Amino acid sequence: MSEQTGTSASGRAAGPRCVAIVGPHGSGKTTLLEAILERTGAIPKAGNVAAGSSVGDRSKEARAHGMGIDLNAADAEFLGDRYTFLDCPGFVEFAFEMQPVLAVADVAVVVCEADEKKIPALQLVLRQLEVAGVPHMLFVNKIDKADATLRDTLKLMQSASTMPLVLRQIPIWKEGAAIGTIELALERALVYREHAESQEVPIPSDHQADELAARYEMLERLADYDDELMEELLSDVAPDRSQIFQDLRKEMRSGQITPVFIGSAERGNGITRLLKALRHDAAGIEETRARLGLAAGAETIVQVAKTVQTSHAGKLSIVRVLSGKLTDGLALTAADGRVGRVSGLYALGTGTPAKMSDAGAGAVVGIGKVDPAETGSTLSSGKAPPKELAPLAPPSPVISMVVAPKEAKDDVKLSTALSRLAEEDPSLVVVQDADTAETRIEGQGEMHLRVQLERLQNRFGVAVVTRDPIIPYRETIKSSTTVRGRHKKQSGGHGQFGDCVLTIEPQERGKGFAFAEVVTGGAVPKNFFPAIEEGVVDSLKRGALGFPLVDVKVTLSDGSFHPVDSSDMAFKTAAGIGMREGLPQCSPVLLEPILKVKFYGPSEFTARINQIVTGRRGQLLGFDGREGWQGWDVTEALIPQAEMGMLIVELRSATAGVGTFEAAFDHLQEITGPVAQKVVDKRKGELAAA
Incomplete structure (x- = not known):
């Protein structure tokens, strides 16, 4: 069934909306999705991630590792509005999943917690949102377990954001625990109830001064972008509540502020307030089209957020309908001119996708077996190939591994499976090296590659043997x-x-x-x-x-x-x-390849990065501030390729899990002494055994 889009008289977006749930690893994103689905009635009871009963993280690999490694998608309805929630992995090795999702999202909910150690990871997430221009709000989770004041927490988080963080709520404290919130725009107090909507109560007398101060700070932030509101504050005129909500909505959508909400996803606290904020403040498909530079038209245009290759059902792509109407059997053209026909149109729901006949602008649906549909691609029903609306820029690989089938008969099967996995996940690179006769997979970390090997076995039935790549001496x-x-x-x-x-x-x-x-x-x-x-x-x-x-x-x-x-x-x-x-x-001499490596990490960890370089026979070339990244450095070094093994593991351990690098061949360098002799002796042994 097609949907109506547009904007209501109150400024609230109409039609289905797409919400990305993002944030650092372990912050509670999937738990928040469960709480939202329970509160909206999409599921009878919230599942538990640790127990393996959640709607999200239900793949065999995610269950095995107890963490998000895939995009989770689910539909829900709240007060008559339809939403699709796209829950993105937070672990840095799977963070690329977020990039194609941002192209289709109207708004992002950033799930975070009052943990100083996770601020660098939060900065990575916020940076992506800011670059993509996606309006976003923060949900400070686990408020029931916080041991710092909200002001201290906000100060920490502000260092990770280039946009002002604006508190929409403050907690009601009782005996050191948060038992509810005070809504600053509404000037109402709400007391939490376990897995239920909060109960409205009078603002506690011992919190009234805090509420007034926090509310004034919120209004001051809004007044930075509203001259009329600024004049009212200077004149001690109480602003109209509707004006305040209008400013909150407008300034979030335009990327001038980031509103901050609090709650506990595990206990179901703060969920209704968050949903109401999404209902009133989140942009709709019209604003998202404008952000992507797309005008509404008669053609059906869809953007692919994720493509999944399954062992039995084939290819399924999660797409957002940006304009027009998507129907089963519709022919879609990709930017490279390839054409595929939709073979099955599915509502995502909260479990097994259900067949549907059509979907209108704003809807997020699954489409079956469209060959040119690739993660991040743009497809159109028009005769001319569409322009790619959000070209992907996968991060450089930081680790590699040689793979070979355990059984020679699986050689072709392995090649096909790797090709499908790389299509599904563009941050996975498959290299066929003619010089060394190796097939390598390259990715974002040890866990990233481990999951790919598990998918080879679980989805495609291909067992492999692995080893380190040959160093091209x-x-x-x-x-x-x-x-x-x-x-x-x-x-x-x-x-x-x-x-x-x-x-x-x-x-x-x-x-x-x-x-x-x-x-x-x-x-x-x-x-x-x-x-x-x-x-x-x-x-x-x-x-x-x-x-x-x-x-x-x-x-x-x-x-x-x-x-x-x-x-x-x-x-x-x-x-x-x-x-x-x-x-x-x-007088033959041995030469080893030397790579030029650029390390990226928070400035507080630069000294540790330097130690890593020198500990791997590297030569430091210098460091400088990372352009556009507050509090981050770029360190350049020359490091022998033979010393690059598991470098990313050591780097992430030394940089609160957020450091990364780019490496490229620089030159060949003569090596002598014990290091060279060890390499030559090993080579002689390999040749003798061949």
């Missing part, structure tokens, strides 16, 4: 030599004869390989030159130390041939013999 030479490579073989009929004189010499680092000929007098006919070069190139695949050779020049200066027995193969073999004999005479 190289070798080069430091001195020159001239050798003769001679191949002669007689075995009846035509024999084999090739004879060449080669000068092997080092080149400047980074120059690569060069081959030259200075043969005079026809000692070696020109038609054999390519075969000799081919033999030389083949020999560079494994030098004297066992590694590929770089930065070498080889010059053919002399040789001899037989008019009958000489051939391309004979000269290729002769060149290989000459190289194998000559390279050990050229």
Whole structure:
């Protein structure tokens, strides 16, 4: 059934709305979703995440780890308005799930708690919201367990936000515990009741002064963007309540303020107040379209928030209808011109999706088996391919792992499964390395990759073996030599004869390989030159130390041939013999790849990052403030690739779980001594065992 959209006379958005639930790991997002679903009657009783009975986090992998690793989607209705709640994982390794969701959300509820240790993680979340321009409100959860005053908590959180945090409520304290709230805009007191709506009571006499002060602070914040309200405050004129609500709504939607609510999701406290704020203050599909730069039109345009590949039901995509009407069987075109037809349209509900016939603008639904639908993509019913409204920018991988099927017969199956997982999760990178014949998966952390391996087994029935990637060591030479490579073989009929004189010499680092000929007098006919070069190139695949050779020049200066027995193969073999004999005479040295690494983390942890660098044979290049990030630094360093293993684990441990890095190849560097000897000995053992 299609929905009406627009704005009511009171400024309240009409039509279905989409709410993103975001926040740091462990803050209680999924518990809040359960409380909302219970309060709205979508489910009879809130489930428990730890007990595995919640609507959200119901995948086998999420249950196993007791944490959010997927997007949770659920529908609910409150006072006649329809909502879809999209609960995003908070753990930093799965934080990318939030990015495509923000493109479809009208508003975000940021679930947080009064914990100083989680402020850096909160800043990561708020930063994404601010960059995406998504209006948001804070829900300070676990207020029943808070041991700090709300003012102290707000001060901590303000350091994580570039927008003013504006208290909409203050707690009613009794014997050190929060037993209710005072609504500053309404000037009402509410006492909490377990898993039920709060009960209105008179404002306690011992809280009246606090309420007046907090309310005035709220009005002052609003007056920063409303000259009329500022004049009323300066003139001691009591502002009209409707004006206050209008300012709260307008300033949140425009990204000028972030309202703050409090409660306890576990106890069901503060839920109704939060829902009413969403009902009155959250923007609707019209504002979201404007934020994405999309004008309403006759065409059906949908934005994909998540695509899931299932082992039995196939592909299901969660999409927001931005304009037009979506119907089952409708053909949709992607930005790259691919066309797919909707094969099943589903209301998300709170459990098994239910089939539906159509969905109007603002609705969030599931669509089945649309091949061009990918996480973050834009699809249109128009003839021309649509413009991507919110192109994704996946973070750089910070960890990698080689995967291979346990059974050779699963090789193709593994390739297909990895492709589907990467389509579902763009922060997972699959690399087919031709040089090392490795298949690698690269991602956002140890847990991120572990979950992908579990999905391979659980969804696709592919068991794999894993190992660390090969470090691409190289070798080069430091001195020159001239050798003769001679191949002669007689075995009846035509024999084999090739004879060449080669000068092997080092080149400047980074120059690569060069081959030259200075043969005079026809000692070696020109038609054999390519075969000799081919033999030389083949020999560079494994030098004297066992590694590929770089930065070498080889010059053919002399040789001899037989008019009958000489051939391309004979000269290729002769060149290989000459190289194998000559390279050990050229002072071979080992080279290791050095990466340029940029670390990002809060300034208070920069000293720890420096220690990590030096502890991994790294060279610090310097640090500076991270542009646009208050209280964050960027540290640059050079680190051997061999020292990058599990770096992200150590970094996250040292930076309250929020540090990350970007790494790229910089140069090859000579290594000697015990480190080099250990690498060479290991390589010799591998070659002997092969």
